[in-house]
Amino acid sequence: MPKAETIWIIGASDGIGAALAREWAGRGARLVLSARSVERLEELTASLGPDHVAVPLDVSDRKTLIDAAQKISEIGPLDRVVHLAAIYDPGKIAELSPETAAKIVSVNLTGSFHIAQIAPPLLRDGGQLALCGSIAGYIGLPQGQIYSATKAGVISLAESLRAELAGIIDVRLICPGFVDTRLTQRNDFSMPAMVTPETAARAIIDGLNTRHFEVHFPRRLTYALKLLSALPYWAALPLTHRLTR
Numbered sequence: 001m002p003k004a005e006t007i008w009i010i011g012a013s014d015g016i017g018a019a020l021a022r023e024w025a026g027r028g029a030r031l032v033l034s035a036r037s038v039e040r041l042e043e044l045t046a047s048l049g050p051d052h053v054a055v056p057l058d059v060s061d062r063k064t065l066i067d068a069a070q071k072i073s074e075i076g077p078l079d080r081v082v083h084l085a086a087i088y089d090p091g092k093i094a095e096l097s098p099e100t101a102a103k104i105v106s107v108n109l110t111g112s113f114h115i116a117q118i119a120p121p122l123l124r125d126g127g128q129l130a131l132c133g134s135i136a137g138y139i140g141l142p143q144g145q146i147y148s149a150t151k152a153g154v155i156s157l158a159e160s161l162r163a164e165l166a167g168i169i170d171v172r173l174i175c176p177g178f179v180d181t182r183l184t185q186r187n188d189f190s191m192p193a194m195v196t197p198e199t200a201a202r203a204i205i206d207g208l209n210t211r212h213f214e215v216h217f218p219r220r221l222t223y224a225l226k227l228l229s230a231l232p233y234w235a236a237l238p239l240t241h242r243l244t245r
């Protein structure tokens with residue numbers, strides 16, 4: 001029988017991360033689950049069985065990440081790290097408070113940078129590190145505000161890391177379309193091709209088990225947006241402007 005994989009999921013207390021934890025636990029993985037909400041994380045960990053541990057942290061607070069890394073290094077080398085933690089506050093750029101904007105950058109982008117430095121030494125040789133971008137990072141869309149800019153940054157960070165760690169760590173990028181979680185439940189616009197967190201979790205696991213750098217889903221939406229972002233600006237920007245109506 002193959003050895004159970006040890007997987008660290010950051011952003012595991014809710015949404016896609018919690019669904020991923022349930023799916024991977026069902027497939028026999030041993031999990032380390034992280035997020036800020038201690039109670040929710042411990043409830044989820046206990047519900048999955050005795051082999052899993054909760055390690056609370058805040059990705060925007062480097063000290064909590066260093067303490068978590070110390071605990072995790074005692075568990076042994078990891079097979080995979082999947083970093084999903086992010087926050088979002090929908091609305092137009094002009095309406096966003098500077099304090100909220102700074103927090104979103106600090107969690108989504110600086111948090112991914114911290115994980116990009118802290119996770120590799122915890123992985124076995126050839127282990128996998130997945131960062132989470134979004135279709136929102138492909139091209140600036142109306143209502144995307146600073147969240148989209150952070151996701152464009154995470155896509156770029158994952159590309160750089162993939163090149164820098166080639167042959168040492170298997171760096172991956174996850175770009176979901178719309179997934180029905182508390183994050184998207186705050187949107188007041190219609191979201192095409194929405195999937196459940198369970199569908200997203202299965203798509204992520206299947207994608208990470210292939211050799212492709214980017215795991216993106218659902219394809220009917222991601223390919224349309226990839227096409228839009230590949231157009232010259234003179235063609236793409238009038239189309240994105242029309243989405244504001």
Ligand SMILES: NC(=O)c1ccc[n+]([C@@H]2O[C@H](COP(=O)([O-])OP(=O)(O)OC[C@H]3O[C@@H](n4cnc5c(N)ncnc54)[C@H](OP(=O)(O)O)[C@@H]3O)[C@@H](O)[C@H]2O)c1
Pocket residue numbers: 010011012013014015016017034035036037038040057058059060083084085086087107132133134135136175176177178179180181182183184
């Ligand atoms: N839902 C979508 O349609 C969609 C689409 C594209 C990309 N994504 C991306 O997919 C990932 C998961 O999103 P989701 O929809 O599952 O969101 P979610 O339901 O809000 O879950 C986000 C997770 O991140 C954790 N988190 C937030 N801030 C954190 C911090 N500072 N430190 C540690 N953990 C933190 C949250 O737990 P605590 O609050 O307990 O910390 C929670 O476990 C995100 O990167 C998101 O940008 C989502």
